[in-house]
Amino acid sequence: MLVDNTRKASYKILLSLATMLGAIxxxxxxxxxxxxxxxxxxxxFGLLDSTGKSVPINFNSGYRSFVDSVGxxxxxxxxxxxxxxxxxNDSFFFRNWNTQYVHIPEKSPISASDSVELYLIKESEQxxxxxxxxFFWGYGMRWGRMHxxxxxxxxxxxxxxxxxxxxxxxxxxxxxxxxNCVVIRHFNGIETLYGHLDKLLCxxxxxxxxxxxxxxxxxxxxxxxxxxxxxxxYRGNSFNPELIIDKNSGNLFSHTYKLSKNEITDPVSASSxxxxxxxxxxxxxxxxxxxxxxxxxxxxxxLQRLNNISNPNKLRIGQRIKVR
Ligand SMILES: [Zn+2]
Numbered sequence: 001m002l003v004d005n006t007r008k009a010s011y012k013i014l015l016s017l018a019t020m021l022g023a024i025x026x027x028x029x030x031x032x033x034x035x036x037x038x039x040x041x042x043x044x045f046g047l048l049d050s051t052g053k054s055v056p057i058n059f060n061s062g063y064r065s066f067v068d069s070v071g072x073x074x075x076x077x078x079x080x081x082x083x084x085x086x087x088x089n090d091s092f093f094f095r096n097w098n099t100q101y102v103h104i105p106e107k108s109p110i111s112a113s114d115s116v117e118l119y120l121i122k123e124s125e126q127x128x129x130x131x132x133x134x135f136f137w138g139y140g141m142r143w144g145r146m147h148x149x150x151x152x153x154x155x156x157x158x159x160x161x162x163x164x165x166x167x168x169x170x171x172x173x174x175x176x177x178x179x180n181c182v183v184i185r186h187f188n189g190i191e192t193l194y195g196h197l198d199k200l201l202c203x204x205x206x207x208x209x210x211x212x213x214x215x216x217x218x219x220x221x222x223x224x225x226x227x228x229x230x231x232x233x234y235r236g237n238s239f240n241p242e243l244i245i246d247k248n249s250g251n252l253f254s255h256t257y258k259l260s261k262n263e264i265t266d267p268v269s270a271s272s273x274x275x276x277x278x279x280x281x282x283x284x285x286x287x288x289x290x291x292x293x294x295x296x297x298x299x300x301x302x303l304q305r306l307n308n309i310s311n312p313n314k315l316r317i318g319q320r321i322k323v324r
Pocket of ligand 1: 147
């Protein structure tokens with residue numbers, strides 16, 4: 001009995017030590033300094049700049065600072081070497097790394113406390129906001145389902161840039177509605193998502209800096225016209241980009257942001273909720289009811305019943321059709 005209690009006590013101490021250690025590592029991660037690499041290893045590693053000169057690795061003030069200071073000078077292959085090294089070594093931050101799934105949400109990502117301090121930009125890091133002057137939609141409920149980003153009007157072919165420094169996690173056509181879509185994981189702890197692109201100009205594993213070209217804007221996927229669908233996510237869970245970005249100036253409100261638990265939307269519970277609720281489609285030029293039925297995996301007669309449509313050939317552009 002006595003032994004058992006002692007065991008329990010030491011187990012408890014171990015647990016709280018692990019939690020403390022986790023918190024320290026985590027705050028280190030957000031600063032981009034959770035691992036060190038010996039200088040000799042860096043040289044053997046062979047990072048080169050575009051003139052062919054060797055660039056010694058120096059993580060003394062964290063890899064985040066290092067990437068920011070030399071990232072732009074490196075050759076493409078040196079950049080991906082550096083990205084691989086960061087991914088390999090910083091297992092805590094880059095856990096749940098997946099190039100095939102657009103979302104990899106963690107349940108209760110803010111559980112230790114009720115908020116987490118995000119160091120959005122550090123020192124000389126930059127921020128870039130893609131905005132062409134036309135704002136269509138914000139974050140929140142729309143047509144009975146959650147809209148998790150900002151819809152920013154553009155012309156097909158307009159350049160789309162990365163908002164922060166980071167590594168591309170996902171870049172492919174997404175059949176769930178995003179169309180050609182890029183997700184970048186940033187060193188500040190958040191991911192940004194860029195949907196409906198016409199062309200993808202980056203690949204998973206690419207190290208990108210704020211303001212660097214990642215794709216061209218378009219209207220692929222579930223989209224009613226050319227625009228960029230832009231999301232910000234913390235450990236897979238979306239939050240309103242307007243919490244951190246002043247869209248009128250295109251700047252961040254502040255270099256840091258305290259993200260609280262109630263500001264993130266858990267996509268696990270939200271998406272299971274939306275499966276039972278209605279969904280709508282807005283008719284575009286040239287669309288037919290049978291085409292729309294195919295797109296949503298339903299039938300023409302079901303759509304007719306749901307929407308009280310007697311003549312399936314009489315659709316008008318802009319008409320809202322209940323598809324579920
Ligand atoms: Zn959108």
